[in-house]
Amino acid sequence: MSLNKKEHLKYEIIIDIPDKNIKKENEKKINELAKSLQLNGFRKGFVPKCLIKERFGDSIHQENLNKILNNEFVNYIKKENLNVVNKPDIEEIIDNKNDHVSFKLNFEIFPKIEINFANIKVKKYITEITDNDIKSEIYKLRLKYNSWQNIFMKAMNDDKLVIDLYKKTQTGTHYLLNKEEIVLDTKEHYINNLKLYLVNKNTDTEYSFSMQNNELCLLNEKSDNHVYIFIHSIKRKIPADINEDFLVKLGFKENDISQLDELIKEKLRLLSNYLSEKLMKTDMLNTILASHDFDIPETLIK
Numbered sequence: 115m116s117l118n119k120k121e122h123l124k125y126e127i128i129i130d131i132p133d134k135n136i137k138k139e140n141e142k143k144i145n146e147l148a149k150s151l152q153l154n155g156f157r158k159g160f161v162p163k164c165l166i167k168e169r170f171g172d173s174i175h176q177e178n179l180n181k182i183l184n185n186e187f188v189n190y191i192k193k194e195n196l197n198v199v200n201k202p203d204i205e206e207i208i209d210n211k212n213d214h215v216s217f218k219l220n221f222e223i224f225p226k227i228e229i230n231f232a233n234i235k236v237k238k239y240i241t242e243i244t245d246n247d248i249k250s251e252i253y254k255l256r257l258k259y260n261s262w263q264n265i266f267m268k269a270m271n272d273d274k275l276v277i278d279l280y281k282k283t284q285t286g287t288h289y290l291l292n293k294e295e296i297v298l299d300t301k302e303h304y305i306n307n308l309k310l311y312l313v314n315k316n317t318d319t320e321y322s323f324s325m326q327n328n329e330l331c332l333l334n335e336k337s338d339n340h341v342y343i344f345i346h347s348i349k350r351k352i353p354a355d356i357n358e359d360f361l362v363k364l365g366f367k368e369n370d371i372s373q374l375d376e377l378i379k380e381k382l383r384l385l386s387n388y389l390s391e392k393l394m395k396t397d398m399l400n401t402i403l404a405s406h407d408f409d410i411p412e413t414l415i416k
Contacts, residue, residue, distance in 0.1 A: 127202075129190075145163070196223050239393050267348070268316055271299070272299060325339055
């Protein structure tokens with residue numbers, strides 16, 4: 115086994131595997147299968163080894179070859195204390211010798227970096243959790259457990275509408291959507307622009323549009339593909355009231371709002387600590403990158 119440094123952090127290792135080692139593993143695997151394998155025409159444990167070798171010999175050989183090669187590589191890099199970046203590229207070396215098989219493995223290692231932490235200064239981020247922060251988080255929870263309430267005003271984003279979409283012909287009204295429930299969110303509807311044109315519309319009013327290729331358009335007098343929308347109802351999200359039912363949904367056994375405040379405050383504290391630590395690590399990494407010169411493995415760049 116030989117190790118060659120090609121360039122910078124790139125290395126090449128040549129591993130020779132004796133044929134006798136592979137044959138030993140192959141025979142071991144065939145013996146194991148002979149005890150447990152069951153094929154048509156043979157009872158379990160009575161399949162001839164020659165038949166196992168004929169049917170499964172190639173796959174057994176390849177599996178053992180990969181296992182031996184991997185073990186040899188892993189043991190070698192551990193022995194040489196090489197911090198490998200990537201899975202090696204493997205290339206079989208063809209020669210005229212019959213007593214072994216050889217492989218060339220190309221890989222990269224991480225650079226050795228010596229850092230003088232005494233000269234590194236980082237900023238510590240401290241965040242104060244205010245009453246407004248707590249109120250904002252509680253409002254998000256209230257929205258999570260919201261209810262829908264009928265309103266009698268123009269539709270807005272995030273409202274829920276019940277609509278009909280239909281055509282009028284000489285034979286009658288043909289519904290494309292009949293009392294369809296539509297939420298005016300960012301999710302696309304299969305009828306393009308439908309949600310866009312429902313904003314600012316009122317209930318109990320019929321609106322006229324054109325529709326071409328499943329796309330809703332403003333009414334075009336030249337178009338003969340007129341469609342109509344009727345809005346039955348508009349509902350709006352109403353944040354949940356802070357009451358006993360709300361606290362029970364959050365897992366509280368007692369109707370005590372102070373418990374919720376403390377829970378939210380602790381949650382925000384943990385989040386603040388996590389973000390502060392993340393910012394400190396980022397600052398430290400940027401400082402190290404700016405003050406130290408080292409090669410970066412090409413594998414990581416790609």
